[in-house]
Amino acid sequence: MVDLSALSPAVALGPLDGRYRAVTAPLANHLSEAALNRARLLVEVEWLIHLTDGGVLPGAPRLSPAEQHYLRGLVEGFGPAEIAELAQIEAETRHDVKAVEYLLKRRLDAAPGAGVTGLEGAPTVLPAVHEIVHIFCTSEDVNNLAYALTVRDAVQQVWLPAASGLVADLTALAREHAEVPMLARTHGQAATPVTLGKELAVLAWRLRRQLRRVESAEYLGKVNGATGTYGAHVVSVPTADWQAVSRAFVEGLGLVWNPLTTQIESHDWQAELYADVARFNRVAHNLATDVWTYISLGYFHQRLSAQGSTGSSTMPHKVNPIRFENGEANLEVSCALLDTLAATLVTSRMQRDLTDSSTQRNIGVALGHSLVALDSIRQGLAGLEVNRARLLEDLDGAWEVLAEPVQQAMRAASVAGAPGMADPYERLKELTRGKKVTAQTMRELIRGLGMPPEVEARLLALSPATYTGLAAQLVGHLDHRLPRPRPEAPASGPAPVTAAPGSRPART
Numbered sequence: 001m002v003d004l005s006a007l008s009p010a011v012a013l014g015p016l017d018g019r020y021r022a023v024t025a026p027l028a029n030h031l032s033e034a035a036l037n038r039a040r041l042l043v044e045v046e047w048l049i050h051l052t053d054g055g056v057l058p059g060a061p062r063l064s065p066a067e068q069h070y071l072r073g074l075v076e077g078f079g080p081a082e083i084a085e086l087a088q089i090e091a092e093t094r095h096d097v098k099a100v101e102y103l104l105k106r107r108l109d110a111a112p113g114a115g116v117t118g119l120e121g122a123p124t125v126l127p128a129v130h131e132i133v134h135i136f137c138t139s140e141d142v143n144n145l146a147y148a149l150t151v152r153d154a155v156q157q158v159w160l161p162a163a164s165g166l167v168a169d170l171t172a173l174a175r176e177h178a179e180v181p182m183l184a185r186t187h188g189q190a191a192t193p194v195t196l197g198k199e200l201a202v203l204a205w206r207l208r209r210q211l212r213r214v215e216s217a218e219y220l221g222k223v224n225g226a227t228g229t230y231g232a233h234v235v236s237v238p239t240a241d242w243q244a245v246s247r248a249f250v251e252g253l254g255l256v257w258n259p260l261t262t263q264i265e266s267h268d269w270q271a272e273l274y275a276d277v278a279r280f281n282r283v284a285h286n287l288a289t290d291v292w293t294y295i296s297l298g299y300f301h302q303r304l305s306a307q308g309s310t311g312s313s314t315m316p317h318k319v320n321p322i323r324f325e326n327g328e329a330n331l332e333v334s335c336a337l338l339d340t341l342a343a344t345l346v347t348s349r350m351q352r353d354l355t356d357s358s359t360q361r362n363i364g365v366a367l368g369h370s371l372v373a374l375d376s377i378r379q380g381l382a383g384l385e386v387n388r389a390r391l392l393e394d395l396d397g398a399w400e401v402l403a404e405p406v407q408q409a410m411r412a413a414s415v416a417g418a419p420g421m422a423d424p425y426e427r428l429k430e431l432t433r434g435k436k437v438t439a440q441t442m443r444e445l446i447r448g449l450g451m452p453p454e455v456e457a458r459l460l461a462l463s464p465a466t467y468t469g470l471a472a473q474l475v476g477h478l479d480h481r482l483p484r485p486r487p488e489a490p491a492s493g494p495a496p497v498t499a500a501p502g503s504r505p506a507r508t
Helices: 021-031 033-053 065-076 080-093 096-109 126-132 139-176 196-215 231-236 242-252 268-296 322-345 355-360 363-382 388-396 399-415 424-432 439-447 453-460 471-479
Strands: 181-186 189-195 300-302 384-386
Touching: 021 033, 021 139, 021 363, 033 065, 033 080, 033 096, 033 126, 033 139, 033 242, 065 096, 065 126, 080 096, 096 126, 096 139, 139 196, 139 268, 139 363, 139 471, 181 196, 181 388, 189 196, 189 399, 189 471, 196 268, 196 471, 268 300, 268 322, 268 363, 322 355, 322 363, 363 384, 399 424, 399 439, 399 453, 439 453
Parallel strands: none
Antiparallel strands: 181 189, 300 384
């Protein structure tokens, strides 16, 4: 047999890089190993620029705009050559962050003007700043910032647009079918009618609330050394306000500064984010199972694609609701991973252990399965047609649901002083429970209750299809903007750090 593991191009092991690659490919720009290394390089470059540009290190040269542009260009141009070179370096260092540090130092030596003497050209100071690269950093200073940047961009640029697209599609369907009556089924039994649009609106509203939480997520970061004390910083350069330097750097990356950490940034923000995404997933799962059930009841037809499709390999009449089933499966896998991430990342033994290192490499997998599910459910929704005849048929077979408004109208009439309205629940239960109720028998029942004429006339005009209350109007709430989650009070600034006599304050 052919050795599939040796083929080129490589055969994907998992579905996200194989069958579903077209859907999940955008995540590779943020949550792949290559993207993580690019973000690490960005952090190293910006830290180097931050320290030299801010006058933090006595004697350090100030980089020219051209030199800063060259360094940032290393991040912009990060591609196949750098990926291959990093793999070669890491094979020697056996340390991924150290490999990035060494790659940057190689690029310092290769900077335009390096080694220039005399009148041949303008020299650069970049080869002379080797020891500023990664200075005062533990690997986690680089990693936590790189992950915060990549997760933020993956969520904001890839996952949120897909999730928002699902909510927009569902909202449009809810508005379109706001007035289409449908028999409700509480506990699987015929219940007070609703409208199809109102039920879809409930799910859209729930999803929108979770989107607001994800949109308001905070992405925290820190750069404070091996155990979060700035120990080496203060001993080496006691003149600098290291808390201010750290805060300015983290916030300059567009992140929220975490002032109190161990060796690692505590990952609590990640746990919060993944719990919110998982909750969105679970509401979307509820959508998929409900629509699947409505299809099985005949409330929806599924349109065949223009190219045709196979519903069953042996039963040619079938059009299976595979988009919703696929969505369910991928949402379940995504939630399992997100739950594991949220549970694992909030705990680190003492000041540091490495469980988070392997765990965080699955962030892209967790979001990838959610992305596949959202795409699949959106395709499923786009292929639905409402079967109004079937909806009305179901309603017309459930006249017993009018026992509720009859009973409540009797109660209201009794409160208003009408005689003979006692024990309405018990009377209606005796007349309807376990019995087949038709339009004729319900109207005969109403006429025999002795209700005030105007109440009786209102009930006689009622049918299961018209007994939908304010359902159609309630869909209008989707036009209202949800308030964002209340922001926390802004963090207070770092405590003042007394500088040594004659020192200069850090530029922040």
